Amino acid sequence: MQKGLVIANKENEFMQLKEYIDSVKESDGILMQTLQKAQNIFGYLPIEVQKFISEETGIPLAEIYGVVSFYTQFSVTPKGKHKIGVCLGTACYVKGAQLVIDKLVKELSIKVGDTTEDNLFTLEATRCLGCCGLAPVMMIDDEVYGKVDPKHIPEIIDKYRG
Amino acid sequence: MDKVNVTINGIQVSVPKDYTVLMAAREAGIDIPTLCYLKDINEIAACRVCVVEVDIKGVPMRNLPASCVLQVQEGMNVRTNTPKVRNAVRMNVELILANHNRECLTCIRNGTCELQKLCDELGIKDIEYVGEKREAKIDNLSHSIVRDSSKCILCGRCVSTCRDVQGIGVLDFTNRGFTTEVSPAFDYSMKDVNCVYCGQCIQACPVGALHERTYIDDVWDAIDDPDKFVVVQTAPAVRASLGEEFGLPVGTSVTGKMVAALKRLGFDRVFDTNFSADLTIIEEGNELLDRVVNGGKLPMITSCSPGWIRYCEMYYPDFLENLSTCKSPQQMFGAIVKSYYAEKEGIDPKKIVSVSVMPCTSKKTEANRPEMEVDGLRDVDYSLTTRELGDMIKQARIQFTQLPDEEPDKVMGEYTGAGVIFGATGGVMEAALRTVADILTEEDLQEIEYQAVRGIEGVKEASVVLPINGKDTEIKVAIAHGTKNASNVLEAVRKGEKDYHFIEVMACPGGCVHGGGQSHVSSKARLSVNPKVNRANALYEEDRSLPLRKSHKNPEIIKLYEDYLKKPNGHLSHKLLHTHYNKKESYKLDQQEEFDKLIKELK
Numbered sequence: 126m127q128k129g130l131v132i133a134n135k136e137n138e139f140m141q142l143k144e145y146i147d148s149v150k151e152s153d154g155i156l157m158q159t160l161q162k163a164q165n166i167f168g169y170l171p172i173e174v175q176k177f178i179s180e181e182t183g184i185p186l187a188e189i190y191g192v193v194s195f196y197t198q199f200s201v202t203p204k205g206k207h208k209i210g211v212c213l214g215t216a217c218y219v220k221g222a223q224l225v226i227d228k229l230v231k232e233l234s235i236k237v238g239d240t241t242e243d244n245l246f247t248l249e250a251t252r253c254l255g256c257c258g259l260a261p262v263m264m265i266d267d268e269v270y271g272k273v274d275p276k277h278i279p280e281i282i283d284k285y286r287g
Numbered sequence: 288m289d290k291v292n293v294t295i296n297g298i299q300v301s302v303p304k305d306y307t308v309l310m311a312a313r314e315a316g317i318d319i320p321t322l323c324y325l326k327d328i329n330e331i332a333a334c335r336v337c338v339v340e341v342d343i344k345g346v347p348m349r350n351l352p353a354s355c356v357l358q359v360q361e362g363m364n365v366r367t368n369t370p371k372v373r374n375a376v377r378m379n380v381e382l383i384l385a386n387h388n389r390e391c392l393t394c395i396r397n398g399t400c401e402l403q404k405l406c407d408e409l410g411i412k413d414i415e416y417v418g419e420k421r422e423a424k425i426d427n428l429s430h431s432i433v434r435d436s437s438k439c440i441l442c443g444r445c446v447s448t449c450r451d452v453q454g455i456g457v458l459d460f461t462n463r464g465f466t467t468e469v470s471p472a473f474d475y476s477m478k479d480v481n482c483v484y485c486g487q488c489i490q491a492c493p494v495g496a497l498h499e500r501t502y503i504d505d506v507w508d509a510i511d512d513p514d515k516f517v518v519v520q521t522a523p524a525v526r527a528s529l530g531e532e533f534g535l536p537v538g539t540s541v542t543g544k545m546v547a548a549l550k551r552l553g554f555d556r557v558f559d560t561n562f563s564a565d566l567t568i569i570e571e572g573n574e575l576l577d578r579v580v581n582g583g584k585l586p587m588i589t590s591c592s593p594g595w596i597r598y599c600e601m602y603y604p605d606f607l608e609n610l611s612t613c614k615s616p617q618q619m620f621g622a623i624v625k626s627y628y629a630e631k632e633g634i635d636p637k638k639i640v641s642v643s644v645m646p647c648t649s650k651k652t653e654a655n656r657p658e659m660e661v662d663g664l665r666d667v668d669y670s671l672t673t674r675e676l677g678d679m680i681k682q683a684r685i686q687f688t689q690l691p692d693e694e695p696d697k698v699m700g701e702y703t704g705a706g707v708i709f710g711a712t713g714g715v716m717e718a719a720l721r722t723v724a725d726i727l728t729e730e731d732l733q734e735i736e737y738q739a740v741r742g743i744e745g746v747k748e749a750s751v752v753l754p755i756n757g758k759d760t761e762i763k764v765a766i767a768h769g770t771k772n773a774s775n776v777l778e779a780v781r782k783g784e785k786d787y788h789f790i791e792v793m794a795c796p797g798g799c800v801h802g803g804g805q806s807h808v809s810s811k812a813r814l815s816v817n818p819k820v821n822r823a824n825a826l827y828e829e830d831r832s833l834p835l836r837k838s839h840k841n842p843e844i845i846k847l848y849e850d851y852l853k854k855p856n857g858h859l860s861h862k863l864l865h866t867h868y869n870k871k872e873s874y875k876l877d878q879q880e881e882f883d884k885l886i887k888e889l890k
Binding site: 131132133136139140143172173175176177180184185186187188189190191194195201 | 450455456457458459460461462463470471472473480481873874876878881882885886888889
């Protein structure tokens, strides 16, 4: 299975991105929002997508790459359909977040930062998610899971396996 | 402009209210150290070497603000020489040094490094901080520019220059924190990206993180090889800057000493690119006349500047037909030396090594373009910068400032004032107008100084009325220097807002006199001297001093046509002196074809 982006298969996605860029082109400071949009569409920001944004906006590729490589939110490698983020902030860590990560690593058979073979999950360790009262906290996409008990992990993951 | 009163180290000054504290201090005669600061280009408070202690009407400001971005306010009291300031500045510089490759003795910028000078001025004798160093990456794959991340201090001067002055944006800050690096995207080599090799980044760099790829050793090898016949040409702008390598004021004309030095270095013949600048004018002037009279592609655009050519090939491929097909003077020179001159002097052209000294880093890449050869002989074998020639002269221990003035060798050392002014923005246009006007009016015109095309305004326009096909016609011309200005002119032409016959473009702001290969002028020195103006003045002065000031009056050029080329733009001219251009891709993708198709379909 090819993980990289194949331009010929993604014409509709590029079209969608172009429509977005055309709608914001006239305003200033459009790079961040365009990159967020592109990452939503493609799941990640490979050179093909960044070069496309550069051509359509006139922003130099080095500047675009500079922003992408600065923010951990952006990725130049493909991500899974679901993003699992485990908070490793102080409160969560004290409350056993490492055990949550260990369980996920075992359950998904991947390392932190990697994506499963079937492209379904990407596992990430995050900074504080801002709800320390619920520690240890884990997020899957936009869903927040508080007071996570490692033994419930398989059950939670199964929900996303559909 | 409203003025405000500020006190700096007890001295009261009244300055315009949009001044920064740094500028106000200058007015008060107080020197604040800087490092990342490049006036009007990079004022970003990154290095924090210019910090000061400030109170406003008795209320102290928190922390130490950076004076390069701090605007003056009424009643501001600034102190630049307190223990707090001295300690902070020294610590900031020591922190920069902790992650800097301090191989100063063998560094290309030894002696011209602004960081080195700053350390000396601040009295830094010991670097307290010992820690990890960033992994060094050296990109020396392009023919022109070497990037060495181990020297980079992340000041951003190159980033601002390339993005804001040149409008290109090859380099930017990538990654973050400790691994931050100034580089092209995706770690591409500068060989494969949108770089035109103008070298303005090198001029901006305070340290040795960006420099030219040097060919000094190759040239020494050629000179030392008794089987080689080594000829050298020097571009017009070199003579206006070379003296700076030996401590002479910016813009001192050193033509005679330069020739004397080249002879002492051991070159077999010392010629001048001014000769082929005159030749370029004959070819290009006639090409322009042909296009105007016979309805060819207009506006015609000059092709002397390889940075500009590369820019056009990457950013404006729809204008490639507008480019003059003339090779640049550097390349024309090489082609003539290995054909006409070799034949005339009975030298085997295969034994000739053709060396050029240029104010330019892009010339190195131009010399290496595959199409720049005739019958398998490269036009130019090695292209050096003004700085590299300075280095060779120093290596040979020649006392440059004490040299007598000498004349270049005969035939290809003969030149007119028109060739000399090629090095300044507007100079090619003026030289062309001198010749074209004479041809069209069939007179020897005496009014030959076209003031409207001179000066350092970004885009200049002029028009002259000349008889074409028996009818007085207004010839409209434009001059742009710096690729950003060139882009502005081309956009206007593309939109139909402007309509010119002839456009001169030089990739560097100020033209070749301010090229990427010229002597370094520090950020501080630039506050009191403008190298673009001073060096251009040196060229205009030499032009005025010469008996012949029109290219078509150069007796050796006349002879070259009589004996060899026969006529401008003739068969032999096309073989030797003209070239072609191709659209160039930067950041080429594995799926480039699919990508181009996609862009086209979505248009």
